[in-house]
Amino acid sequence: MSCISEFAKYLLLVFNFIISVCAITLIVFGIIYYMQENHGVNVFSDIGSVFSLGILAMCVGVIILFIAAFGCCGALHQNTCLLTIYASILIILFALQLAVGVLALVKIIDENDFFVFVRDILRELFDSEDTEDIKSFRSIQSQFECCGVNNYTDYDTPPYPSSCCGRTNCYLPYKIGCAEAFTNALSTYIQVIAYVAIGFAVIELIGAILSFLIRKENIRNKLRVSKRNISEDTLKIEETSI
Numbered sequence: 001m002s003c004i005s006e007f008a009k010y011l012l013l014v015f016n017f018i019i020s021v022c023a024i025t026l027i028v029f030g031i032i033y034y035m036q037e038n039h040g041v042n043v044f045s046d047i048g049s050v051f052s053l054g055i056l057a058m059c060v061g062v063i064i065l066f067i068a069a070f071g072c073c074g075a076l077h078q079n080t081c082l083l084t085i086y087a088s089i090l091i092i093l094f095a096l097q098l099a100v101g102v103l104a105l106v107k108i109i110d111e112n113d114f115f116v117f118v119r120d121i122l123r124e125l126f127d128s129e130d131t132e133d134i135k136s137f138r139s140i141q142s143q144f145e146c147c148g149v150n151n152y153t154d155y156d157t158p159p160y161p162s163s164c165c166g167r168t169n170c171y172l173p174y175k176i177g178c179a180e181a182f183t184n185a186l187s188t189y190i191q192v193i194a195y196v197a198i199g200f201a202v203i204e205l206i207g208a209i210l211s212f213l214i215r216k217e218n219i220r221n222k223l224r225v226s227k228r229n230i231s232e233d234t235l236k237i238e239e240t241s242i
Contacts, residue, residue, distance in 0.1 A: 012075045012210040015203055016068040022200035023064035030057030033189045057193050080218050087211035090204045101198035104190045119179035122149045138163040146181035147173040
């Protein structure tokens with residue numbers, strides 16, 4: 001095995017370790033974002049369907065952990081088949097994670113549109129007479145220490161709901177509105193998920209290149225061994241005939 005191939009092998013192991021760390025990070029922030037979704041607002045929901053970026057991030061993270069383990073086995077045992085499958089999967093995941101990152105960034109690239117989008121969803125919860133919707137909005141107020149959609153003036157007169165200030169008789173509510181507080185929090189979580197996804201998508205692409213490099217060198221080594229064996233056999237046959 002050449003020095004370049006040996007170097008690529010250990011570098012691939014290091015990359016797999018980095019990928020594993022990134023995958024765990026993605027899972028953690030996916031869980032955090034999913035918890036925020038469950039507080040009443042999923043900004044990726046559409047009529048008739050629900051898309052959860054948090055769940056997607058967690059699933060991708062778990063898959064990446066298994067793939068990283070798969071790649072380590074291929075690199076350590078220098079198995080051509082494992083390396084080929086590993087590299088192919090990495091290329092597919094590279095495209096998937098790049099799409100996840102771009103999707104997340106597109107959602108918040110226009111801060112004003114994103115704010116209006118979140119505000120409209122919160123307004124529906126605020127104006128709803130459904131018990132669960134009211135409970136969800138009160139939970140948002142407690143979680144993000146905010147009051148009302150735009151601010152506390154959305155309520156007619158004090159006392160305000162206890163979730164607006166953290167105590168029963170609420171006359172001094174939080175000044176910030178929930179649309180602003182929720183948008184700020186979601187923007188942070190989404191940006192982290194997006195940058196992490198794009199970051200280790202690039203790392204995976206490099207990992208795929210290293211896998212193909214090791215695979216190519218392994219094939220060359222096998223061909224060299226095969227040619228040497230053929231040459232030795234031919235030489236023995238010639239010596240025998242003489």
